[in-house]
Amino acid sequence: MGFSSSRFFCMLSIVIESGSGPDLRVGKNGVKFMRNYGRLHTLRFISFALIVAGVSLLTVLSGCGSSAPPKPAEGPQRYALTGRVVSVEKDKQQLVVDAADIPGFMMAMTMGYSVKNPSLLDTVSAEDQIKADVVVNDKDVYLENIVVVKKADPAKTPVSPATPSTTTPPGKQ
Numbered sequence: 001m002g003f004s005s006s007r008f009f010c011m012l013s014i015v016i017e018s019g020s021g022p023d024l025r026v027g028k029n030g031v032k033f034m035r036n037y038g039r040l041h042t043l044r045f046i047s048f049a050l051i052v053a054g055v056s057l058l059t060v061l062s063g064c065g066s067s068a069p070p071k072p073a074e075g076p077q078r079y080a081l082t083g084r085v086v087s088v089e090k091d092k093q094q095l096v097v098d099a100a101d102i103p104g105f106m107m108a109m110t111m112g113y114s115v116k117n118p119s120l121l122d123t124v125s126a127e128d129q130i131k132a133d134v135v136v137n138d139k140d141v142y143l144e145n146i147v148v149v150k151k152a153d154p155a156k157t158p159v160s161p162a163t164p165s166t167t168t169p170p171g172k173q
Contacts, residue, residue: 076137079105082149085128086110090121095130095143102134114142127152 083099089112098110113134115121120143124130129150132143 076135077105079103079134079136081113081130081132081134081143083130085124085126085130085152087126088121088124090118093118093121095121095124095146097130097132097143105134105136115146116142116144120146124148125152 079102081097081099081102083097086096086098088095092112092114094112094114096110096112099108101108113132124146128148130146131149132146135142135144
């Protein structure tokens with residue numbers, strides 16, 4: 001026994017009707033006919049079901065917005081950095097900088113920044129105050145346009161471990 005949608009809606013319209021007797025009318029030519037309320041109720045039911053389904057779908061879709069942050073603009077992002085050079089690591093081609101807050105990028109911290117152009121490392125030494133551009137391109141972060149704002153005071157610059165000490169240890173005079 002197959003499913004017949006017309007039979008289903010006909011039965012449904014019988015259930016929906018209030019049980020009143022048939023509505024007999026007389027047409028223009030004097031022929032009696034019965035108005036088909038079942039079909040009218042079926043159309044109302046389908047219209048109501050479509051409206052409810054549409055509103056439900058819109059409600060669900062409006063709640064399914066992406067919670068991912070908006071994508072940044074294409075191309076590298078640039079941020080202004082100011083800070084103090086902690087060390088210059090030419091072998092790693094990077095500067096370790098004690099940087100101030102970088103608005104829109106990160107809070108103040110000391111970290112190593114790679115430098116794409118190794119010649120920029122020749123102009124900088126430990127304890128120099130610098131300004132530079134932090135370039136963020138996907139997962140690549142590096143410094144460009146490094147400018148020494150204030151050179152380090154040679155009297156305050158700590159002696160690196162590679163520099164031989166001029167004092168002799170006690171007992172070896």
